[in-house]
Amino acid sequence: MPPAAGLVPVRASVWGTIKSRFLRDRTKGAMQPLLSLGVFCLLPVALTLGEGSPQSPRKSVPYHSDNALQFREEGVFNYSTMLLREDLGLLVLGAREAVFALNLSDISQKHSSIKWEVAAKKVKECEDKGKDRETECKNYIRILHTMKNGRMYVCGTNAFDPECGYLDYKNESLTFEETKKDGKGKCPFDPFQRHASVMVDDQLYSATSMNFLGSEPILIRSDQMRTEFKSSWLYEPNFVSMTLVPEGQHSKDGDDDKVYLFFSETAVEFDSYSKVVVPRVARVCKGDRGGERTLQTKWTSFLKTRIDCPVLNSKLPYLIQDSYLWCDATLNWESCVFFAVFTPQLESSDLSAVCAYKMSDISKVFSQGKYKTPVSVETSYVKWVMYNGRVPVPRPGACINNEARNLGIKESRYLPDQTLQFIKDRPLLDQAVEPIEGRPLLLRRGASFTRIVVDQVQAADGHKYHVMFIATEKGTMLKAVNSGKETFNIEEVEIFQPPQPIKIVTLSNAKGQIYAGADSGAAQIPLASCERSSSCVDCVLARDPYCGWDSTEEKCVSVSSSPRKLIQSVTEGDASLCTGSASVKSVGLSGRPGDKLQLSCLSPSNLGKGRWERRGKVFASSPRLQILPDELVILNATADDSGHYRCSSVEHSEAGEFTTAVVDYEVRIESPGSGNDSLTPATRAQTDCPSVAGLRAAVALLVIGLTALLAWIFYEAYPSLPWTKKSQTRRIYEEEAAQTTARSEQAESKLMMSEAHNSNSNNN
Known part of the structure; x- marks a missing residue:
């Protein structure tokens, strides 16, 4: 999400401190600007130190058609809504003006599709209201949910006039049922505005905007239960996700199920010169029916609070972009965990974060946390502070539970006005x-x-691990495992080309597949990609709980598909468990004296560091043997460079340091008279490049020339120096001598001409 205009930090950040120091130092004398410039130049270093060095993915997999199964339809864009129908073996995919039914095992196979285009009249009305005909005045499918009877509820933006309807899948065909209905308050008007929705007992909970301008945010239930149009309830929100938590199941307190909403909004509680956006979590009770007189058809249980994801020294809160609720089906709802991704508000930072929250901690804040209340300060200014007064009973914002029923309150409509008025004015909690x-x-x-x-x-060691699949705005999918004490970045795979933001991700446990949608199409990738590891050490160091090394088959395989005990170490990455040595690729290279040879070596891991050995001994980089990240370069090759070279990848883990041989080279430098003038293409880089001795001679000549030039310039610029006066006297003497010689030669010429004339006269 783009940062809101005019955002400023609540407290001084690293940037603010250094910038103020720079501006203050400008007025402190002649030397102070230099000091200030030095401090200003250290800003990137300060920011780097403040933000730390997050771990890169162990493997980066570039785009290839084998990375993922792809689906795209010509002329159709914006594949941003998905619905898993594992009962039908389908992935229902919503795009712009179309809905597709795809094979869940292979989404490149389309079973059916249906168009939902905008009527020409609607397009004209949309265009007349100032919207773009080719982008905004289309029908973008934004809501897809399954009903109890198997039908699908679908909504689209319909050229800024939202509509909803019912889809059915029969005889391998998608069909619309009944007449489409008004979708205002359920589906967004703007196709590019964030929203959230969930279907609970055939009732749609939707967080979107109520009007064409997008200025009336609302959290609504299909029976018209909704939020108040007040900034204290929702203030310029950006909705992210919504989900149901079954807190009423087996509840000792007789509590109700709740719907949780994650979003970001402009904070009303912060004192600052301009707007500050914060991430929030809000909740409502499934059984909420509104009040009798106060809050009629309005939520009586709407409460919200701030959700924190502290990223190093960042002073502005990071904003939530998505959340996912993970629950263990064998445990109570309190063991559920929300995973959420966050990004910075300002473009000065390129850090993203994943934070996890216990459902029990969230519930505790809502059930026991203190409220914030607005107070007037200096006429019209309103400040939000923690409320320390008496809290009405039943607790404002609480669901109807056994405590309320003991007071004779069986529905929210029977709550006392004192409780309802309290929650109407104070829906914000103080604790984050x-x-x-x-x-x-x-x-x-x-x-x-x-x-x-x-x-x-569940890994081969019997323990269970959380594996996170994180989509990025560059069309890549990140895979990371949380071992309890740390999170290890396994790999990052490019699944869309050209790079583009991934707008939706869905997981199917039944198929073991991940589905992702972007503007250009949809992609399907497996949970396990063990074939990317080519050796035992590589497989174990990947620390992927899905994969292990099969010593019998000598390959990295899926844990769930192998009946044998596999070599695996998720927590420590202990590759010492591997026995034997893997085969190493051998390459023969030949060249001539003076050639430049390039020996490539691609490490199987971003975390591995290349190491070169020659004749069994490790050697370091030198002016003639240059070790680069992915290759060894031999300059001005000689006969002594012939021999055996081995490149290995050295990688560290918690269990120690492990070395994997990557490639062996047999280098042979042919003598000029051997008659073998051919070069391997990999080694012929610059065969005509000058030798080191020739280069040194050229440099020496250049230095001599520059020295002579400087001497001549100095001689011409300062003619009055003592040693230049002697040269001038000598020059004057030589010029006078030359003139005297010239006059003598002229006189001799005249005399010879006169004698010749007299001789001619006598002859006559």
Whole structure:
């Protein structure tokens, strides 16, 4: 999400401190600007020190058609709504003016599709209101949910006039049922505005905008239960996600199920010169029916609070972009965990974060946290402070539970006006929800995170691990495992080309597949990609709980598909468990004296450091043997450079340091008279480049020339120096001598001409 205009930090940040120091130092004398410039130049260093060094993915997999199964339809764009129908073996995919039914096992296979285009009259009305005909005045499918009877509820923007209807899948064909209905308050008007929705007992909970301008945000239920149009309830929100938590199941307190909403909005509680945006979590009770007189058809249980994801020294809060609720079906709802991705408000930082929150901690804040209340300060100014007065009973914002029923209150309509008025004026809580261990699970520098899904897998050691699949704005999918004490970045795979933001991600446990949607199409990738590891050490160091090394088949395989015990070490990455040595690729190279040879060596891991050995001994980089990240360059090759070279990848893990041989080279430098003038293409880089001795001679001549030039310039610029006066006297003497000689030669010429004339006269 783009940062809001005019955002300023509540407290001084690293940038603010250094900038103010720079401006203050400008007025402190002649030397102070230099000091200020030095401080200003150290700003990137200060920011780097403040933000730390997040871990890169162990492997970066470039785009290839084998990375993912792809689906796209010619002329159709914006594949941003998905619905899993595992009962039908379908992925229902919503795009611009079309809905597709795809094979869940292979989405490149289309079973059916249906168009939902905008009528010409609607397009004209949309265009007359100032919207773009080719982009905004289309029908973008934004809502897809399954009803109890198997039908699908679908809504589209319909050229800024939202509509909803019912879809059915029969005889391998998608069909619309009944007449389409008004979708205002359920589906957004603007196709590019964020929204959230969830279907609960055939009732749609939707967070969107109520009007054409997008200025009336609302959280609504299909029976018209909604929020108040007050800034204290929702203030310029950016809705992210919504989900149901079954807190009423087996509840000792007789509590109700709740719907949780994640979003970002402009904060009303911060004192600053301009707007500050903060991430929020809000909730409502499923059984809420509104009040009798106060809050009629309005939520009596709407409460919200701030959700924190502290990223190093960032003073502005990071904004939530997506959340995913993971629950263990064998445990109570209190064991559920929300995973969320966050990005910075300002473009000065390229860090993204993943934070996790216990459902029990969130519930505790809502059930026990103190409220904030507005107070007037100096006439019209309103400040929000923590409320310390008496709280009515039943507790404002609470669901109807056994405590309320004991007071004779069986529905929200029977709540006392004192409780309802309190929650109407004070829907904001003072305490923020803190992440597990008070810090992010994962920090990543680079492309911003957009979406997240989480799976739990049982590894070969019998333990269960959370594996996070995180989408980015560059069309890549990040895979990371949380081992309890740390999060390890396994790999990052490019699945869309050209790079584009991934707008939706869905996980199917039944198929073991991840589905992602972007503007140009949809993609399907497996949870396990063990074939990318070519050796035992590589497989174990990947620390992927889905994969292990099969010593019998000598390959990295899926844990769930192998009956044998596999070599795996998710927590420590202990590759010493591997026995034997893997085969190493051998390459023969030949060249001539004076050639430049390039020996490539691609490490299987971004975390590995290349190491070169020659004749069994490790050697370091030198002026003639240059070790680069992915290759060894031999300049001005000689006969002594012939021999055996080995490139290995050295990688560290918690269990120690492990070395993997990558490639062996047999280099042979042919003598000029051997008759072998051919070069391997990989080694022929610059065969005509000058030798080191020739280069040194050229440099020496250049230095001599520059010295002579400087001497001549100095001689011409300062003619009055003592040693130049002697030269001038000598020059004058030589000029006078030359003139005297010339006059003598002229006199001799005249005399010879006169004698010749007299001789002629006598002859006559």
